Amino acid sequence: MHSQTEENYLKAIYKIAEKSGTKVSTNAIAERLQTKPASVTDMLKKLADKQLVDYEKYQGVVLTEKGKYIAVQIIRKHRLWEYFLVNILGFTWDSVHEIAEELEHINSTLLIDKLDAFLEYPQYDPHGDPIPNHKGEFSSRGAFTLATANLHQELLVTGVIDHSTEFLQYLNTIGLGLGTNIVINQFINFDKSLSVVINGKNGIFISHQVAKNLLVIEK
Amino acid sequence: MHSQTEENYLKAIYKIAEKSGTKVSTNAIAERLQTKPASVTDMLKKLADKQLVDYEKYQGVVLTEKGKYIAVQIIRKHRLWEYFLVNILGFTWDSVHEIAEELEHINSTLLIDKLDAFLEYPQYDPHGDPIPNHKGEFSSRGAFTLATANLHQELLVTGVIDHSTEFLQYLNTIGLGLGTNIVINQFINFDKSLSVVINGKNGIFISHQVAKNLLVIEK
DNA sequence: TTGTAAAATTCGTAATTTCTAATTCGCAAT
DNA sequence: ATTGCGAATTAGAAATTACGAATTTTACAA
Numbered sequence: 479m480h481s482q483t484e485e486n487y488l489k490a491i492y493k494i495a496e497k498s499g500t501k502v503s504t505n506a507i508a509e510r511l512q513t514k515p516a517s518v519t520d521m522l523k524k525l526a527d528k529q530l531v532d533y534e535k536y537q538g539v540v541l542t543e544k545g546k547y548i549a550v551q552i553i554r555k556h557r558l559w560e561y562f563l564v565n566i567l568g569f570t571w572d573s574v575h576e577i578a579e580e581l582e583h584i585n586s587t588l589l590i591d592k593l594d595a596f597l598e599y600p601q602y603d604p605h606g607d608p609i610p611n612h613k614g615e616f617s618s619r620g621a622f623t624l625a626t627a628n629l630h631q632e633l634l635v636t637g638v639i640d641h642s643t644e645f646l647q648y649l650n651t652i653g654l655g656l657g658t659n660i661v662i663n664q665f666i667n668f669d670k671s672l673s674v675v676i677n678g679k680n681g682i683f684i685s686h687q688v689a690k691n692l693l694v695i696e697k
Numbered sequence: 698m699h700s701q702t703e704e705n706y707l708k709a710i711y712k713i714a715e716k717s718g719t720k721v722s723t724n725a726i727a728e729r730l731q732t733k734p735a736s737v738t739d740m741l742k743k744l745a746d747k748q749l750v751d752y753e754k755y756q757g758v759v760l761t762e763k764g765k766y767i768a769v770q771i772i773r774k775h776r777l778w779e780y781f782l783v784n785i786l787g788f789t790w791d792s793v794h795e796i797a798e799e800l801e802h803i804n805s806t807l808l809i810d811k812l813d814a815f816l817e818y819p820q821y822d823p824h825g826d827p828i829p830n831h832k833g834e835f836s837s838r839g840a841f842t843l844a845t846a847n848l849h850q851e852l853l854v855t856g857v858i859d860h861s862t863e864f865l866q867y868l869n870t871i872g873l874g875l876g877t878n879i880v881i882n883q884f885i886n887f888d889k890s891l892s893v894v895i896n897g898k899n900g901i902f903i904s905h906q907v908a909k910n911l912l913v914i915e916k
Numbered sequence: 917t918t919g920t921a922a923a924a925t926t927c928g929t930a931a932t933t934t935c936t937a938a939t940t941c942g943c944a945a946t
Numbered sequence: 947a948t949t950g951c952g953a954a955t956t957a958g959a960a961a962t963t964a965c966g967a968a969t970t971t972t973a974c975a976a
Contacts, residue, residue, distance in 0.1 A: 483963065504924055517964050519925055524962090536924055536971055567811040580803045586796050592786040702933070723954055736934050738955055743932095755941060755954055918976085925970070932962080940955070946948085 480528075482583045485552055486511060487521050488530060491541055492549035501538030550614040551590075556582040557603035557610075558593055564604040565597070571604040571655070572646035605646075606637025606656050606693055624660070624672070625689035633660045637693035645691060652682055660694065699747075701802045704771050705730060706740050707749060710760055711768035720757035769833040775801040776822035776829075777812055783823040784816070790823040790874070791865035824865075825856025825875050825912055843879070843891070844908040852879045856912035864910060871901055879913065 480488075490510045494502045504522070508515045526533035530545035541549060559581040563569040569577075591612060594600075601617045603609055608616040621636045635658040638645065649655060653676055663680070664673035670686035684692075699707075709729045713721045723741070727734045745752040749764035760768060778800040782788040788796075810831060813819075820836045822828055827835040840855045854877040857864065868874060872895055882899070883892035889905035903911075 481962080505922090513963095514965060515924060516926085516966075520963075563808075567808070567815055569807075569811065577803070577805050577808055580805075581800075584796070584799045584803075586799075588788075589782075589786070589796055592788065596786055700932080724952095732933095733935060734954060735936080735956080739933075920975090921973095923970100923972075925968100927968085928966095930963100930965080933960100934962105935960080936958090938955100938957080941953080943951095943953105945950090 480530075480548065483521070484525065484528075484530075485548065485583055487518075487525060488541065488545055488549040489552050491531065491539060492546065492553070495541065501540055503538050507539075547614060550610050552582050554610045554612075554614070555584070555590055557607055558590060558597065558600070560603045560605070561597055561600045561609065562593060565600075570650075572643045572650065574604065575641060575643075602637070602656075604656070605641055606635075619695055621693040621695050623690050624662070624684070624692040624694050625670070625686060627662060627694055629662050629665060631661065632697040633662075633694040634658070634697050635660055635692060636695050638691055639693065640691040645688075648688070652684075653677060653679065654692075659697070699749075699767065702740070703744065703747075703749075704767065704802055706737075706744060707760065707764050707768040708771050710750065710758060711765065711772070714760065720759055722757045726758075766833060769829050771801050773829045773831075773833070774803070774809055776826055777809060777816065777819070779822045779824070780816055780819045780828065781812060784819075789869075791862045791869065793823065794860060794862075821856070821875075823875070824860055825854075838914055840912040840914050842909050843881070843903070843911040843913050844889070844905060846881060846913055848881050848884060850880065851916040852881075852913040853877070853916050854879055854911060855914050857910055858912065859910040864907075867907070871903075872896060872898065873911075878916065 487507065490507050491502050494506050494510060498506075504515045504518045507518045507522075511518070522531060522533050522539055525531045525539075525545065529542055530548065531539040531541055533539045556578045559578045560574045563574040563577060564571055594612065599611070600609055602619075606621070608618060610616050619636055623639070624633070624635075627633055635654060635656055637656070638649070654660070659675075659677055661675045662672050663675060666672070670689075672684045672686075672689055674682050674684055676682050706726065709726050710721050713725050713729060717725075723734045723737045726737045726741075730737070741750060741752045741758055744750045744758075744764065748761055749767065750758040750760055752758045775797045778797045779793045782793040782796060783790055813831065818830070819828055821838075825840070827837060829835050838855055842858070843852070843854075846852055854873060854875055856875070857868070873879070878896055880894045881891050882894060885891070889908075891903045891905075891908055893901050893903055895901050
């Protein structure tokens with residue numbers, strides 16, 4: 479078994495590598511986990527001893543297959559629990575992250591498989607992130623950010639990149655959530671902001687910063 | 698917040714005191730938690746500092762009101778999760794204890810209240826133990842053990858005292874579970890064993906040891 | 917090629933929790 | 947009142963995870 483701390487490191491390394499596509503630096507891990515580089519170095523040595531990461535001093539780390547498998551299982555658990563919290567217990571999408579961070583460390587493959595079955599094998603969590611299946615395979619919808627979408631195309635919101643409570647609550651205030659229909663009416667060159675139609679309601683402005691954090695597909 | 702270890706100590710002290718009704722000894726805690734008396738002494742000092750127990754060297758401990766409240770909340774969480782695992786996810790009653798031991802340490806009052814509501818405020822867990830409500834109040838059915846029941850009385854099984862997998866699986870093999878009807882046909886003086894009718898099936902023998910661990914009420 | 921700033925590591929230390937071994941305490945029997 | 951034994955405690959040490967300060971390494975600009 480692995481400690482909760484080890485699991486959090488593996489997940490952090492996975493997430494950073496997912497975004498950057500390269501070896502993961504000590505500082506990047508420290509920042510993500512709100513800890514200090516010295517602590518990260520200590521843990522990387524430990525994970526390397528357990529063959530969960532390939533680690534060379536000063537060169538960054540990469541997850542081994544074993545490490546990647548564990549990371550994906552934790553992500554699976556996190557996202558399934560989020561789905562449960564929102565769709566079964568009635569939590570809002572902006573309030574489930576912290577609880578799922580705790581639940582993801584519960585250790586029982588049987589529990590997760592039964593939860594998955596009870597939820598009828600959902601493919602996406604309440605933020606639109608794909609839920610890996612029991613083999614660790616992810617679905618993909620080929621979504622792109624609103625910032626790269628075309629004018630006048632009918633779009634469907636399928637996910638968010640930023641998961642912070644503040645961002646999600648802002649989306650709530652403008653009536654935007656997963657499944658919302660959206661059309662870009664106007665592109666403002668000056669600040670790259672957008673004027674959009676949300677579920678038929680016209681003239682809503684969305685900043686470039688927000689658009690970059692919204693995932694959509696063509697309808 | 699309190700560590701998982703602290704919570705386990707509080708729960709252990711509560712359970713031992715519940716049975717004995719007296720101050721709880723260091724050795725009793727050590728045995729229940731599969732640890733050494735020296736470790737227990739260390740932790741008792743810590744819990745005393747936090748005002749969760751009243752502790753005098755060599756005299757044993759008692760939970761304070763604060764400590765008792767926390768212990769009851771952990772028991773509430775444990776039993777609600779057991780109910781969820783059995784009645785929603787389809788686990789068997791003999792396989793949920795270990796998972797619930799992990800889930801009981803998830804820290805969110807909102808989560809537990811929402812889970813309670815989703816489960817429709819169950820009063821008893823899959824082993825017949827009462828689930829404290831959000832105020833910490835327990836229900837009681839006034840059950841007694843099969844070992845103290847009368848001949849020929851129609852009885853209903855409402856709980857078990859021993860929660861071990863072995864005991865529960867044995868009950869499965871003789872077709873006995875919560876809600877089972879049972880009548881004592883014969884009392885064997887030699888070894889205090891019983892001949893009983895279970896759900897209409899005659900001539901099943903039950904040892905005194907088993908009878909002492911079954912809770913029943915009159916029908 | 918060299919100098920320097922940023923990144924990463926080492927080292928010593930701290931807090932938690934646990935353990936073993938040695939010691940002390942409380943109480944029952946004499 | 948003393949003795950002796952089991953229960954409980956203290957002391958010292960290990961494992962885990964984290965941190966600050968000092969040091970080393972890397973990468974890149976001049």
